[in-house]
Amino acid sequence: MFEEFESLLRKKEFGQLDDNERDLANQFIYNSSEYNAMRQIMLDSNLLTEEIRNCEAPVGGADQVWSRFEAQKKSQERTFVLNRKVSVSWVAAMAAALILSWVIRFPDFNEAADPVVLQIKKPVLISGVTSDTVIKEVPVYIQSEPEFVVEKSTNSAHSGGMVYMQPVQSVSDPKNQRQGTNANELGDLAKLTVTLD
Amino acid sequence: MQEKFQKKAILEGSDDNQLMMLVARTDHSAFTILYNRWAGRIRYFFLRLYNFDYNVADDKTQDTFLKVLENASGFRTDQRFSPWLFAIAYNLYKNDMRRRKHDLDFRMAAVSAPVSEMPQAERKMVIHSSAELVNKYLDLLDSDVKTIFILRHAEELSVPEIARATGCPEGTIKSRLFYAMKKITEQLQPNNINEWI
Numbered sequence: 606m607f608e609e610f611e612s613l614l615r616k617k618e619f620g621q622l623d624d625n626e627r628d629l630a631n632q633f634i635y636n637s638s639e640y641n642a643m644r645q646i647m648l649d650s651n652l653l654t655e656e657i658r659n660c661e662a663p664v665g666g667a668d669q670v671w672s673r674f675e676a677q678k679k680s681q682e683r684t685f686v687l688n689r690k691v692s693v694s695w696v697a698a699m700a701a702a703l704i705l706s707w708v709i710r711f712p713d714f715n716e717a718a719d720p721v722v723l724q725i726k727k728p729v730l731i732s733g734v735t736s737d738t739v740i741k742e743v744p745v746y747i748q749s750e751p752e753f754v755v756e757k758s759t760n761s762a763h764s765g766g767m768v769y770m771q772p773v774q775s776v777s778d779p780k781n782q783r784q785g786t787n788a789n790e791l792g793d794l795a796k797l798t799v800t801l802d
Numbered sequence: 803m804q805e806k807f808q809k810k811a812i813l814e815g816s817d818d819n820q821l822m823m824l825v826a827r828t829d830h831s832a833f834t835i836l837y838n839r840w841a842g843r844i845r846y847f848f849l850r851l852y853n854f855d856y857n858v859a860d861d862k863t864q865d866t867f868l869k870v871l872e873n874a875s876g877f878r879t880d881q882r883f884s885p886w887l888f889a890i891a892y893n894l895y896k897n898d899m900r901r902r903k904h905d906l907d908f909r910m911a912a913v914s915a916p917v918s919e920m921p922q923a924e925r926k927m928v929i930h931s932s933a934e935l936v937n938k939y940l941d942l943l944d945s946d947v948k949t950i951f952i953l954r955h956a957e958e959l960s961v962p963e964i965a966r967a968t969g970c971p972e973g974t975i976k977s978r979l980f981y982a983m984k985k986i987t988e989q990l991q992p993n994n995i996n997e998w999i
Contacts, residue, residue, distance in 0.1 A: 607961070607976040607979070607980065608960075608961060611979075633980065639987060642987040643983050643987055646983055646986050646987065647955070650951075650955035650956065652937070653952065653955060653956035654955075654956055654958070656846060656956075657842065657843050657846045657956055657957075658842075660842045660843070660845055660846035660849070661842050661845075662837065662838055662840075662841030662842045662845060662863070663841060663845060663860045663863055663864070666837060666841055666860075666863065666864060666867070667833060667834040667837035667838065667841070667867075668834075669864060670833075670837065670864050670867045670868050670871065671830055671833060671834075671871075673864070673868055674868055674871040674872070677868075677872075
């Protein structure tokens with residue numbers, strides 16, 4: 606509708622409008638003077654078109670723009686090639702590093718990978734061990750090896766001679782100094798007699 | 803040599819869309835013809851928007867055609883060339899305005915600058931009183947409204963084409979065009995004319 610109104614402004618004065626055209630124009634304007642003023646603007650705006658025709662393009666502009674475009678294109682190509690070189694180098698370096706790390710980690714990689722050489726070890730069920738097995742701590746004695754004195758038996762009633770074993774020295778030590786030992790156990794050791802054939 | 807002239811003659815007879823197809827294949831001659839055909843109009847468009855600052859207008863004209871070269875492959879040949887071209891120009895202007903928005907110096911200069919700084923050669927084109935008023939009032943219009951007014955009345959683009967070029971809805975374009983007409987009409991009242999003269 607606005608385009609039709611513009612078209613009327615260009616073509617006709619207010620007095621030349623028929624009834625339908627006036628109805629259309631009245632939707633945009635208050636009176637005939639406003640219509641004519643708008644029409645004058647429309648006609649004067651032709652001046653802008655005249656100004657445009659007289660406005661020349663910047664001299665040598667096309668060649669300048671073209672050379673800027675060429676330079677820009679070359680620069681982009683150079684950047685693209687550089688980026689591509691860098692990216693290819695990165696991929697190659699990463700691949701080499703991966704292979705190297707594989708070789709270091711698995712030196713017999715080739716043998717292991719051979720299906721003939723490769724032996725698959727099946728898991729073995731250890732049936733002898735039960736979960737409620739108690740592992741007893743074994744005491745360790747930090748002391749000199751006890752001396753053994755062999756006494757020749759004078760009693761013929763004995764079938765063999767008696768061996769007297771010197772008591773462990775630590776037995777005579779105060780109890781609190783006997784670390785890592787069991788006093789009762791050591792006492793039993795002191796009473797130990799060994800019979801030789 | 804003769805072939806070159808023949809080619810030039812053929813190109814000059816080609817329409818904008820045919821030339822754009824050649825520009826997309828980086829044809830320098832086609833670009834030169836397209837530039838010579840449109841650069842003046844684009845320059846005028848920028849002159850209007852930048853208050854007849856010739857240096858800026860020339861730079862922006864070159865930038866516009868550089869964009870044309872860069873985006874030539876994206877041009878759809880089923881549409882008119884001029885709205886596409888003015889869309890590029892208008893986007894450059896908008897981006898530039900956005901960039902300058904926070905520049906206080908620019909804002910101060912824009913406020914203090916005289917409305918029209920046209921050189922004498924350009925002033926000769928402004929001839930009649932009412933036409934001069936249109937020109938002067940255009941410079942006082944908001945840049946968005948001014949752009950739309952120029953595209954409509956100077957470049958003779960249709961409302962849908964202006965909508966595409968500026969990215970505004972058609973309704974907004976129509977209301978802005980009407981607003982511009984109304985404002986200029988008010989300024990053209992006899993009392994206001996005396997103020998101008």
